[in-house]
Amino acid sequence: MSMTKLTLQIDGRSIETESGRTILEVCKENDITILTMCHLKGITDVGACRLCLVEIEGVSKLMSACTTKVADKMIIRTSTEKIKRYQRITTELFAAERNHVCSVCIANGHCELQKLAYDVKMDHIRYPYLFPQCEVDTSHPLYVLDHNRCIVCTRCVRVCAEVEGAYNWDVMNRGTNVRIISDFNTPWGESITCSDCGKCVEACPTGALWPKAVVQGQLNKAPEFISDLIEKRKMKL
Amino acid sequence: MRVRKAKKEAEISKNDPRVKFLANKIKKENYSPGSLIEILHTAQNAFGYLPLNVLQYITKALKLPPARVFSTVTFYHFFSLKSKGEHTCLVCTGTACYVKGAQAIVNELEKQFGLHSGQVTPDNKLGVAVARCIGACGIAPAVVLDDEVLAKVEPQELTQKIKSKLAAS
Structure with missing residues (x-):
């Protein structure tokens, strides 16, 4: 693909870049903060979390920065009042959908969702908590899947399919009944596709996937490990 | 690596006319993974619902990940995992x-x-x-x-x- 130089404006700053890149990539390079949740560098972006929404002049709706490619003379705004309001709404909906109880969560203090809530200054939630009945799958010898903490960002699904190549995970049902499943909704420990690599655990932004050998609050995940791994796999040594 | 329990193979009768019909359809679609929905339609119509062993059969024939097939089945309301009745x-x-x-x-x-x-x-x-x-x-x-x-x-x-x-x- 031929790269053509183009100039665009982000938050009033004039930026020169190349075609074929996403708005998110360009923003990151130029130290413009964009909140993300389902994005993980190296794996396919799906625009599922709606946190990276940006305003583009001439486009009536907000566009997700991770799936929108830059174009010449684009005028982008990333931190207007409208966007901040939407980010706050999205975060509140994340918190209200499942049973996110930070104080007893294994990921307390190391959770991307918790960090996001601080970032958008979420002090209360305006929506009724759904308190769904969620299962905890402890059938795997090494790891645990806790649906209570899952935000269905599908990072685990994509990492498993694209990086490990096992395709153990996918998403079943629709709407509030959505659940991450392994194989035919079989317990994780009985999966015939899982290779026990733990990449999904590393990629998970919350306390939904965690290794058994960790006590509460001691979890420390490294999703950038996945991004580094993808880079290293491209190297031909 | 972990020790895996021996998995029971999907029990599916090759003499069942419905299975033969399904196998024909899969062959006609050239075992293409992209024809998953078409094939699920055929199976749903033939069996009235999608039993697990049929799903396993389709998964193997199309060389698709099981989770992908299950995800597709649960997404569309037309497909049913339980019998809808005679x-x-x-x-x-x-x-x-x-x-x-x-x-x-x-x-x-x-x-x-x-x-x-x-x-x-x-x-x-x-x-x-x-x-x-x-x-x-x-x-x-x-x-x-x-x-x-x-x-x-x-x-x-x-x-x-x-x-x-x-x-x-």
Whole structure:
């Protein structure tokens, strides 16, 4: 693909870049903060979390920065009042959908969702908590899947399919009944596709996937490990 | 690596005409993973629902990840993992049918057969479902009984008809 130089404006700053890149990539390079949740560098972006929404002049709706490619003379705004309001709404909906109880969560203090809530200054939630009945799958010898903490960002699904190549995970049902499943909704420990690599655990932004050998609050995940791994796999040594 | 329990292979009878039909369809689609939905349609129509061993069979034939197949099956309402019953009674509860008394039909079915929407009798003879609108508002209230669309349905007449169907089978 031929790269053509183009100039665009982000938050009033004039930026020169190349075609074929996403708005998110360009923003990151130029130290413009964009909140993300389902994005993980190296794996396919799906625009599922709606946190990276940006305003583009001439486009009536907000566009997700991770799936929108830059174009010449684009005028982008990333931190207007409208966007901040939407980010706050999205975060509140994340918190209200499942049973996110930070104080007893294994990921307390190391959770991307918790960090996001601080970032958008979420002090209360305006929506009724759904308190769904969620299962905890402890059938795997090494790891645990806790649906209570899952935000269905599908990072685990994509990492498993694209990086490990096992395709153990996918998403079943629709709407509030959505659940991450392994194989035919079989317990994780009985999966015939899982290779026990733990990449999904590393990629998970919350306390939904965690290794058994960790006590509460001691979890420390490294999703950038996945991004580094993808880079290293491209190297031909 | 972890020690895996020996998995029981999917039990599927190669002599079953429905399986043969399905195998033909898969061959016709050239084992292409992209034809998953087409093949699931065929299986759903042949079996009336999608039993797990059939899903395993399709997964193997198309070389697809099991989770992908299960995800597709649970996404579309047309596919069902449970049997819908040998005879199915679909009551339209769209606006026009509702105004014309669809609720009375639903209530009568519940009274006579003890079935709510989505339930099947224990002997798997009859299943009841409701739909929002089947696009037949002119003949409201409409009911689809085993692929036959019934017009201006009276609750008692319908239950009589179902009972005679159940008796005949």
